[in-house]
Amino acid sequence: MDLKHDIRESLARRRQRPLVLEVRDALEEMILVGEIAAGERLNEAALAEQLGVSRGPVREAARSLEREGLVEAVANEGVYVRRLSPQDGLELYDLRAMIAGYLCAAVAERGDAAVAAELEDFHAAMGRAMEAGDEATYFDLNLSFHDRIAEAAALPRARALYVSLGKEVRLMRLKVLTGPEALRQSYREHARIVEAIVAGDGEGARVAGAAHHASGKQRLLDRLRQERGACHAQAGHADPAPGEGRAVEPKTDLGRIT
Amino acid sequence: MDLKHDIRESLARRRQRPLVLEVRDALEEMILVGEIAAGERLNEAALAEQLGVSRGPVREAARSLEREGLVEAVANEGVYVRRLSPQDGLELYDLRAMIAGYLCAAVAERGDAAVAAELEDFHAAMGRAMEAGDEATYFDLNLSFHDRIAEAAALPRARALYVSLGKEVRLMRLKVLTGPEALRQSYREHARIVEAIVAGDGEGARVAGAAHHASGKQRLLDRLRQERGACHAQAGHADPAPGEGRAVEPKTDLGRIT
DNA sequence: GAATTGTAGATTGTCAACAATATTCTGTTG
DNA sequence: CAACAGAATATTGTTGACAATCTACAATTC
Known part of the structure; x- marks a missing residue:
């Protein structure tokens, strides 16, 4: 209300x-x-x-x-x-990884020192949040970090796509960036991205950006496997043929995708 | 009516x-x-x-x-x-190239022999159209060829994106695939794609697919340069500071495209 | 008792009218 | 004659009502 x-x-x-x-x-x-x-x-x-x-x-x-x-x-x-199947989720991560790489490369090649400095600041702040074990702050900064890159690339369509795909990913409601190891890994990957951007290395930035998102995909995969395992173990309920775990068709079968 | x-x-x-x-x-x-x-x-x-x-x-x-x-x-x-600036057009081509590569790789890795055979048939037919100098037919087959790949990849989101970006590109109304050299080049690039798919070489297919679209972008660039040149030559009208040529005010001077 | 048909309720699909806003034209004024 | 103010017009924004369709439940029939 x-x-x-x-x-x-x-x-x-x-x-x-x-x-x-x-x-x-x-x-x-x-x-x-x-x-x-x-x-x-x-x-x-x-x-x-x-x-x-x-x-x-x-x-x-x-x-x-x-x-x-x-x-x-x-x-x-x-x-x-929309209800996302695991396949849908993985596809979204792939697409997002490609576009992120594209954006990072563009920022690096643009060679804007102010942006580079800004990103370094972000990265430093994330480092502090990580040390303090403050996941929430790290998470927020992470968002801002990637938003800033998307903005600085000056590629409006790619940016819109990146944001849009990010929202779609959220439909899965799976928190993937948790735990100290995940944070540490994320931080290391960010370092690579910032390095490449500061150095003006487009190709390096592309690879680093894509790799960063790819490792997010990997964590998603692990999480999915773990959920599936837990599901099987805890209930053993009629889980319809593994690989068809989509369920909840709006009505008829227009829903099942897999 | x-x-x-x-x-x-x-x-x-x-x-x-x-x-x-x-x-x-x-x-x-x-x-x-x-x-x-x-x-x-x-x-x-x-x-x-x-x-x-x-x-x-x-x-x-x-x-x-x-x-x-x-x-x-x-x-x-x-x-x-929507009115696309040259920058917008180039960005669209880049995005499309990435996604095309992704789709080609997926098809190759899927390793469906029937699809591979189908694509070889398409390619052969395009070769005949090229020899006959029948641009219209080549153009149509080209569309079907890429549609088929997008479909066979079984990546619904990527496919939708590929199609959507293709429509956006059409907004520019610039025919880029014309002339015998362009056709011949396109044909050669298709050959690479088909080869890689038949061989089940995912990475090769990705590169070939992306390269194919990248060369489309190159032709677009040439065409834009040529148009700009012609435009300058024939009119020399006040072309607003290069680099700011984005414009796209829906109202006032909506008209000029560069 | 199970299947099927019919009916009632809920919900989406479509429309035409009204309100708010932008644009254009005209008349006035400096 | 140019510039500006104001009315007239055109167009979008929003709404409530009506029609079409679907879902769920109950009555009927085999």
């Missing part, structure tokens, strides 16, 4: 922002935060009422989110928060 | 396809074909009437196209067919 307040307020402040954008942001947030779970349907009327708007903007926002890959629409039935 | 007929007809045939999808396809076609020029505004009411629907579905379709990068919306003003 306070969401409604939020929207109305920001609406009053700046009338030039169309409702559909507010609604899109609100829906995106709900989805990414898990307030609307994966596989769940978005009820237009309910959401419209909750947000204090009519259904039109909600529908438009949903279309937007559909193209971005956060939801999928089924005719005459509704839009569902 | 016959578009209206088309839509109504297909609507009557299969009622399960929401209007917004028909409208989206129609708009996309209009844009890609150039019926609505780059920089032009999409008039909701006019389009709605032309297509025989109300403005709701048109608006939804526009949002969809916006996320795909074919149009950009300005608040209280309208949505405009």
